[in-house]
């Protein structure tokens with residue numbers, strides 16, 4: 001993008017929550033360190049932040065925070081950066097020849113805004129039309145959860161879930177809608193507590209008005 005020396009451009013991208021790619025931007029050496037090495041380094045970094053803020057790290061209440069945050073970053077809220085944690089693709093043959101739309105609504109989304117490292121909280125609604133394979137319903141939750149556990153931009157999260165489902169289900173007929181609140185918008189900055197952001201991706205048959213509308217109707221139920 002050639003923005004290396006343009007700090008202002010970086011700030012504009014971050015402030016406006018514009019993602020730069022549908023892939024999570026990662027370096028080639030992202031997994032050179034193992035999990036415990038990452039936790040050790042991040043612990044020191046959190047200590048530095050707390051020290052700089054003037055917090056007393058000898059206080060019993062704060063003592064454990066750097067290690068707790070480091071473990072939480074690596075194992076939990078950013079655990080989805082690790083491709084080894086990607087949910088395994090266990091699909092079943094579509095024996096019933098169920099060729100109708102399957103909709104799973106209100107899948108909980110807990111993600112993190114990559115521009116502020118504050119939570120994105122919302123719901124994902126996912127649909128597909130079965131081709132040759134079907135998946136267990138919990139698999140859809142696990143795919144949503146895996147991609148949510150990364151520093152994210154909501155548009156990219158929507159795309160990544162869509163692409164993963166297409167691959168697993170061997171069909172283009174996939175739709176994903178995410179309705180989420182960004183704490184960086186509601187708790188700071190413009191402090192808009194009532195707004196939420198809706199992103200969607202409709203592919204294959206869902207790009208057709210009739211199929212798309214049928215799906216959106218189910219979301220109203």
Ligand SMILES: [Zn+2]
Pocket residue numbers: 017113114115116117118182184185
């Ligand atoms: Zn943000």
